[in-house]
Amino acid sequence: MAAEKKTKNRETFRVNGEQLLKKVKELVKEGNVRRIIIKGKEGKTIVEFPLTIGVVGALIAPVLVAVGAIAALVTECEIVVEREEKMI
DSSP states (O other): OOOOEEEEEEEEEEEEHHHHHHHHHHHHHHSOEEEEEEEOTTSOEEEEEEOOTTOOGGGTHHHHHHHHHHHHHOSEEEEEEEEEEEEO
C-alpha cells in the first residue's frame, strides 16, 4: 500500500462584513478545510479556529455564532483558509 503524504495549501479571500458568515459556511461545507483565520483590515488576526473531519451541526454552531458577531463589527476582512491536501 502506498503511503499518503499530506500538504497544506493556503487561500485568502477578501470579504465585507455582510459576506463573512456566508463565506465561512461555504468553506465549512467543502470539508477539506482544516483551519480558518479571520483577519481585520490591518492584517491583524481577529479569530482563528481549527476544523476537523466530521465537525458538523451542533459542534460548529458556536463558531458560526462567533463569526456572525465578528461580521456585525467589521466592514472589511480577510479570510485565510488552510486546506490539507492528500498526495499519493
